[in-house]
Amino acid sequence: MVLCFALAAGLAAGCGRRTETTERETGPIVIGNIQDLSAGASVWGQGLTNGATLAIEKVNAEGGVLGRELKLVSMDMRGVGTEAISAYHRLVDIERVSAIIGPPFSDIALALAPVTEQKRVAVYGYFMDERCTTPSPGRVWNFMFLGQPSCGEAARIIASYAMQDLGLKKFGVLFNRANAWSVAWIGPLVDYVIRNGGQVVATETCQWEDTDYKTQLTKILRAEPEALVFPNYLREIVVQTQQARELGFKGPIIGPNAFFVPFAEMAGKAADNIYFANNIDYGEPHLQDFIKEYRERFKIDPVAHAFMGWDAVMVIADAINRAGSTDPVAIAEALATTEGVPGLMDTITISPHTHRPVGMSLAILKIENQNYIYIGRKRAPD
Amino acid sequence: MLVQQLINGLSLGAVYALIAVGFGMIFNVLKFSNFAHGGVITVTAYAGYYVAANLGWSFLPTLAVAILVGGLLAMLVELVGFRLIRRRGGSVIFYFVSSVTIGMLLENLMVIAGGPTFYAYPDMLAKASYPVLGASVSTVNLVMLAASTLALVTLTWVLYRTRTGVAIRAISADTVTAGLMGANVDTLIGVTFFVSGCLAGMTGMLLGMTQTLFPQLGRVVVKGFIAAVIGGLGSLGGAVIGGIFLGVVEVMLTATIGSGWAPVLLFLILLSFLAVRPQGIAGVIAQEKA
Numbered sequence: 001m002v003l004c005f006a007l008a009a010g011l012a013a014g015c016g017r018r019t020e021t022t023e024r025e026t027g028p029i030v031i032g033n034i035q036d037l038s039a040g041a042s043v044w045g046q047g048l049t050n051g052a053t054l055a056i057e058k059v060n061a062e063g064g065v066l067g068r069e070l071k072l073v074s075m076d077m078r079g080v081g082t083e084a085i086s087a088y089h090r091l092v093d094i095e096r097v098s099a100i101i102g103p104p105f106s107d108i109a110l111a112l113a114p115v116t117e118q119k120r121v122a123v124y125g126y127f128m129d130e131r132c133t134t135p136s137p138g139r140v141w142n143f144m145f146l147g148q149p150s151c152g153e154a155a156r157i158i159a160s161y162a163m164q165d166l167g168l169k170k171f172g173v174l175f176n177r178a179n180a181w182s183v184a185w186i187g188p189l190v191d192y193v194i195r196n197g198g199q200v201v202a203t204e205t206c207q208w209e210d211t212d213y214k215t216q217l218t219k220i221l222r223a224e225p226e227a228l229v230f231p232n233y234l235r236e237i238v239v240q241t242q243q244a245r246e247l248g249f250k251g252p253i254i255g256p257n258a259f260f261v262p263f264a265e266m267a268g269k270a271a272d273n274i275y276f277a278n279n280i281d282y283g284e285p286h287l288q289d290f291i292k293e294y295r296e297r298f299k300i301d302p303v304a305h306a307f308m309g310w311d312a313v314m315v316i317a318d319a320i321n322r323a324g325s326t327d328p329v330a331i332a333e334a335l336a337t338t339e340g341v342p343g344l345m346d347t348i349t350i351s352p353h354t355h356r357p358v359g360m361s362l363a364i365l366k367i368e369n370q371n372y373i374y375i376g377r378k379r380a381p382d
Numbered sequence: 383m384l385v386q387q388l389i390n391g392l393s394l395g396a397v398y399a400l401i402a403v404g405f406g407m408i409f410n411v412l413k414f415s416n417f418a419h420g421g422v423i424t425v426t427a428y429a430g431y432y433v434a435a436n437l438g439w440s441f442l443p444t445l446a447v448a449i450l451v452g453g454l455l456a457m458l459v460e461l462v463g464f465r466l467i468r469r470r471g472g473s474v475i476f477y478f479v480s481s482v483t484i485g486m487l488l489e490n491l492m493v494i495a496g497g498p499t500f501y502a503y504p505d506m507l508a509k510a511s512y513p514v515l516g517a518s519v520s521t522v523n524l525v526m527l528a529a530s531t532l533a534l535v536t537l538t539w540v541l542y543r544t545r546t547g548v549a550i551r552a553i554s555a556d557t558v559t560a561g562l563m564g565a566n567v568d569t570l571i572g573v574t575f576f577v578s579g580c581l582a583g584m585t586g587m588l589l590g591m592t593q594t595l596f597p598q599l600g601r602v603v604v605k606g607f608i609a610a611v612i613g614g615l616g617s618l619g620g621a622v623i624g625g626i627f628l629g630v631v632e633v634m635l636t637a638t639i640g641s642g643w644a645p646v647l648l649f650l651i652l653l654s655f656l657a658v659r660p661q662g663i664a665g666v667i668a669q670e671k672a
Contacts, residue, residue: 038493040596043500177642205641211593211602212397214390215636222383235500238594246511247386247518266502266594269510 028071029064029326031056031316032091032100032121034084037076041233043262044104044305048126049074050298051309052101054290059313065320070313077103081111088112092119098326099319099335101125101312102144104305106132106151106181109144116143122332124316126308128154129184133355143332146356147312148279148345151181152188153380154256155231157362158277159192160381162227162254166275169198171254172225174216174240176232177205185231185256192381201225206236213240217247227252234258238266245270257362260304264370274367279304279345281363281374287344311343315350386517387637388630393523395629397589399530401606402613402621404581407537410616411554411574412468414477415607418459420600421488422579426452426586428492431501431595441506445587452583453576459484460575465568468557485600492597501595503587522592529584534622537577541618550574554616608652614662623663 033052035045052072060069073095075087084103091097102109102125109127113135116123122143127133128151133144149157162168171193176182190200202223204216217240220228228244230237230253237258244253252273259276280287282301290310294302318341319334320326338350349358364375401419408416430448433439439447463480466472511518541547549570552560561567589599605628613624631651635644 038597040598207641207645209601210641211589212390212394212633214393215387215633216641218383218386218390219637235594235596238500238502239592242510242592243520246520262500266500268502268505 026068028069029066029320030071030073030095030097031313032088032095032097033072033074034077034087034091034100034103034123035074036079036103036105037074039079040235041079041105043234043303045076047303048101048104048305048309048312050294051302051306051311052313053309054293054297055310055313055317059317065317066324066326070317072313073097077108079105081108084108084112085115088115088119088121088123092121092328097121098328099124099316099331101309101316102127104128104308106184107179110180113141113144116141119143120332121328122335124312124335126305126312127181129180130354130356131180131184140353140355144355145335145350147308147315147343147348148357149360149362149380150356151184153360154277154362155185155189156192156380157378158254158256158275158364159189160196161277161364161375161378162252162275163193163196163198166227166252168227168252170201170224170226171198171229172202172204172220172223172227173200173229174204174206174213174220174232175230176207176236178207179232182231182233189229189231206232210236211239212243214243214247217244217249221247221249225251227254229253230255232258234263234266238263241267241274242270257304259367260365261301261372262303264367264372268370271367271370275375276365276367277362277378278365279362280307281365282372283374284363290344307344311341311345311348314343315341315348385515387633389514389517389519391630391633392527392626393520393629394633395609395626396523396526396530397585397602397625398605398609398628399622399625400526400533400581400585400588401603402609402625403530403533403537403618404578404585405603405606406610406613406616406618406621407574407578407581409610410618411550411571412464412477413554413616414474414481415615416481416578417478417603417607418463418481418484418488419456419578419582419606420603421485422452422455422459422582422600423586423589423603424492424597424600425455425488426579426583427590427595427599428496428501428586430583430587431503431590434503434506435501444506445584448587449580449583452579452581452586454579456575456579456582457572459579460572465571468571485603489597489600496595496597501590503591503595506591520592522588526585526588529588530622530625533581533584534618537618546570546573612652612655612662614664617662617664620662620664627663 035049036042037045056070056072077084077087100123102123104126106127106129109132124145126148130150133146134140175186202220204220230240254275257278260278264271319331323330323334336352341348346360351358361377361379363377366373405419426448429451430444433447434444463484467476507521511520549565609625609628610621613620635647
């Protein structure tokens with residue numbers, strides 16, 4: 001009886017596997033997408049998903065990849081690491097995806113990285129903390145890939161602009177100590193400032209659940225910085241900027257791409273004299289078709305992450321083409337040798353040694369009276 | 383810097399106090415911790431945003447809408463979530479589970495209704511802050527402090543100087559006996575929830591103005607709960623004192639030992655406080671009995 005049951009179970013499992021394999025070889029090529037679609041960073045997650053959706057539609061309209069259509073399966077991880085890992089397992093085991101677009105959260109990607117080594121399905125995402133792709137010098141996570149400049153590069157880009165172009169020397173920093181991305185921003189920034197003759201006159205920390213930052217800001221402002229640095233997420237920087245202005249600080253505020261749309265609208269009058277490094281600027285000529293289509297389709301301006309979603313699909317589609325297969329391991333190997341893929345944010349070449357893009361630039365933007373002003377593109381200094 | 387940090391503490395305390403008073407009102411009458419209060423705060427914040435951003439209403443009419451929506455929603459919460467439990471003489475745990483569930487339900491409804499986007503109230507105040515003794519005081523925080531004080535004074539007057547207040551206090555002491563004495567228990571409890579909801583409406587809109595708008599906004603109710611416990615659960619005066627105390631201590635700890643250790647020490651202080659003086663600052667010891 002037990003033997004019969006075991007045989008039946010084995011046959012059922014075998015049948016299931018055969019069906020799944022057949023589906024993977026003949027149906028649409030499934031790309032997973034793990035994003036925050038309903039919680040604190042859902043503006044980004046939704047934007048990234050929208051951008052990826054448009055890219056998938058474009059690829060399919062042009063005949064798909066390897067003669068097959070692409071299909072995006074999105075899962076809401078609600079900003080929670082455990083949910084992201086469950087989503088990864090589900091996408092690999094049940095949806096049988098060939099590659100996954102990961103969430104733009106370093107702390108979550110850090111937890112996800114070891115899991116990818118077991119399941120061997122690549123995650124291409126925007127987790128900027130270097131440890132998400134290289135856990136230690138000389139070592140690389142085989143299935144983790146970054147699609148934009150890392151924290152260190154982004155921090156050096158905006159710090160070099162602030163020091164060389166704006167002539168700022170004294171900085172006060174407020175960062176979220178519970179956010180790996182925020183923490184990974186600070187080290188290279190402080191290092192760059194000090195190496196170039198500047199000073200970080202005050203460093204204060206906040207936490208996820210904080211909603212009032214006046215205590216930390218009061219301490220920072222007492223040290224009389226020329227500029228404030230807020231390498232934090234959207235909701236945090238809106239409140240931090242407003243409260244810094246309420247406390248009387250009128251100097252420049254510098255930071256990451258979180259200051260892009262919809263920051264200026266949300267921060268209101270406080271959104272002035274702000275400089276940040278962003279992936280794109282709305283005025284760049286090659287983006288106009290995408291922006292027009294995005295606005296028509298979703299009735300909203302694209303956030304920076306929308307462009308990331310597009311680029312992620314294009315890079316993955318290129319890798320599938322070069323791999324000539326939907327096998328996740330072959331796709332991961334192809335991702336590691338990505339070269340010259342034209343993206344919306346820049347041309348993308350991935351280093352096989354770091355799994356991060358090589359020489360990608362960022363656009364320097366200024367916010368003046370709630371308006372975004374393009375200054376120029378800049379690459380990370382050494 | 384000390385003056386500014388003290389003002390920061392008072393500002394934060396005003397937020398906690400306003401929540402704690404609304405929270406304390408329900409505990410005063412039904413003797414349970416109403417975590418659905420956070421959900422009402424969230425919904426009213428969105429309601430206020432809707433009329434301010436889409437209809438272009440100014441500060442006071444928007445505040446009136448938020449207060450009204452809060453009051454009506456809280457009455458609905460009582461009707462749907464608690465009335466049946468009360469009539470069946472359900473235990474406190476049922477109230478607790480129901481309140482947490484409704485809080486989560488309202489939060490998730492806002493995720494659906496508001497979508498995945500953050501929102502920010504339009505600028506409705508002529509001036510964001512005022513200089514006081516060389517420090518800066520946020521206008522919204524001033525409104526919050528005034529609202530907490532006004533709510534406390536008004537509620538105290540209603541509870542101790544009006545027939546309705548006497549009836550509410552009678553229900554607070556013994557629901558069944560008050561009913562047998564002729565008090566309309568359902569109506570009076572509904573009124574209590576309405577007033578508590580009005581406070582949630584005020585809190586929601588003012589929080590939305592200072593902290594942007596997102597579905598998890600109402601989770602700050604936990605801090606209001608702690609403030610109510612410190613002040614003495616069931617005491618409205620204690621709630622205000624507890625809120626201010628919590629805000630000032632939190633700010634001073636953050637300023638001295640940093641935001642990492644401040645919550646740790648804050649919760650240790652709370653635990654010690656409960657061990658030494660479980661009745662809270664106001665000295666009222668109210669037990670959950672529903």
